[in-house]
Amino acid sequence: MNNSPLQNPSLLCETTWREIDLSAIGSNFRAIRGAIGPNTKIFACLKQDAYGCGAGKVASILCAAGVDAFGVVSIADALAVRKAAPRKPILMYPGIGPSAVGLVRDLDLTISISGEEDLASWLSIGAPLKVFVKVDLGFWRAGVAPSNLRRLMDVCTSHSNVTVDGLYAHLSELGDAGSSTLTQVARLTPHLAGLKAEGRLPATVMVSSSESLLNHPEFDMDAVDPGALLFGLTRSRTGRRILPIRPALSAIKARIVALKTGHDSMGAPPDLPGYHPDMRLAVLGIGWGHGIPRRLGSSASVLVRERRAPIVPPIHLEHLRIDVTDIPEAALGDEAVLLGSSGADRITLPELAEAWNTDETGVSCGLRESLRRIDAAPIETEPRRRGIT
Structure with a gap:
């Protein structure tokens, strides 16, 4: 069904509505892709129903544009994205538990693990799991403390039903009340070096979302997971990268x-x-x-x-x-x-x-x-x- 007010006269009966410029999302994605280059994957963060723009439609647009994977929080968003993108990886940010194991299996989702208690609850169901380990570098939110990262990785790899596909962090948005981006990433760097030396570094390491992507190109690593930037919503007015974006x-x-x-x-x-x-x-x-x-x-x-x-x-x-x-x-x-x-x-x-x-x-x-x-x-x-x- 066409939702254009010019081609769908029934919309003239509406008393209120919002208009979404879907072309802006594709354009913003291409600007990000051009900035980071072809060797860094893009995990499109579509939490909160793709920032209010509709997860299913946005996923279709980004699939056509060549996105590598998606990140979501809710099962509702995961269902919408999977329908629109049957074969793309979907990373579930922290928020679901083992009670959703059937949907995790049926939708082929990758779950986030933020600590040993978190991992133990998933291991109790005995199902095969694809996981990304999340690290808290100073956001004081979900994620394992850097000092416990190596032990958590050891526990993950000791179970044959757990496959660690990635390791990621979301950098602090606490401003002056929190640590700088450089300080946060420095907390992770020695652990990455140690895992690499042992041949246990996951295939995907990701720390940059919208703000750090603009301000710290050196931290693109294997992947980035922009959300607000895809929809023209980022707060930055200065940065090291210039990206032509517009609000969706x-x-x-x-x-x-x-x-x-x-x-x-x-x-x-x-x-x-x-x-x-x-x-x-x-x-x-x-x-x-x-x-x-x-x-x-x-x-x-x-x-x-x-x-x-x-x-x-x-x-x-x-x-x-x-x-x-x-x-x-x-x-x-x-x-x-x-x-x-x-x-x-x-x-x-x-x-x-x-x-x-x-x-x-x-x-x-x-x-x-x-x-x-x-x-x-x-x-x-x-x-x-x-x-x-």
Whole structure:
């Protein structure tokens, strides 16, 4: 079924939707591939339903583009990816346990092992296992401590039903509160050297995801697992690599479902920011049930008929209000743009993230399934370049 609003008139009945530029994902992937070269594998991280873009569709696009493997967290995403990519490796990040062994077998999944207790729980089922060992280099999340890595590898290799296909880490995103990237990788380097000298180094060693891929080309190693970068969501504004990327989430829109002008018979305007006597109020068919935050920044606005209309609180489950006093031609059924363009004006993803008190990834992954996804034509704008020369 075609999800384009131009070729599928039923979408004109929707009161709210998001538009996904699927071509951006393929373009972003090719930019990453060109940057890292052909000898480093790309494990496309499609967690959170491919950052809200639809894991199945994204997996199909990336398979056609030549991706090497996928990384996911949930079984739901694993099912969607496996259907779209019957033969590609799928790495399960920490999150599932031995109760999922049937699906692990049927979907041919590679599991993550983060410690001896983790391994013991999987060994208790007696099934053949393909694993990646995860190391915590200072993220203070899932993964074995570097000091225990060699012992965990010993335990893994002592069991004939366990095949260690890789070893990986996710570098800290704790900023100044955590260790630097160089310090974190230095904790792993001697262990890699020791395993290599013993002939026990797994075929795939991976530490770089989106941010480190941009800033530390020296740590590409055997593979990288970008996620946010594939969807144009990475936070970096500087880096050693320049990548022309654009956001896959290209628009969030809603229709005006009610209009009224304030009147004395309604009582005094609420004692809340943005209300005033005789204001013309429009109600949009979108609310926190679709993923809009309940509390927005004071600058939050939408575009109606190419002009800005402030959002006034509060936000409801399925509705939000906007002040269209200065847009007298606004009418029922009009399209209001929360993200995207209307005429010469545009609300960008960074601007929306600031108004929503989050970051770009928080916007994309915070939208709920009730906000319908449709395929959008690519936007003819210059892609943002992440990094500096």
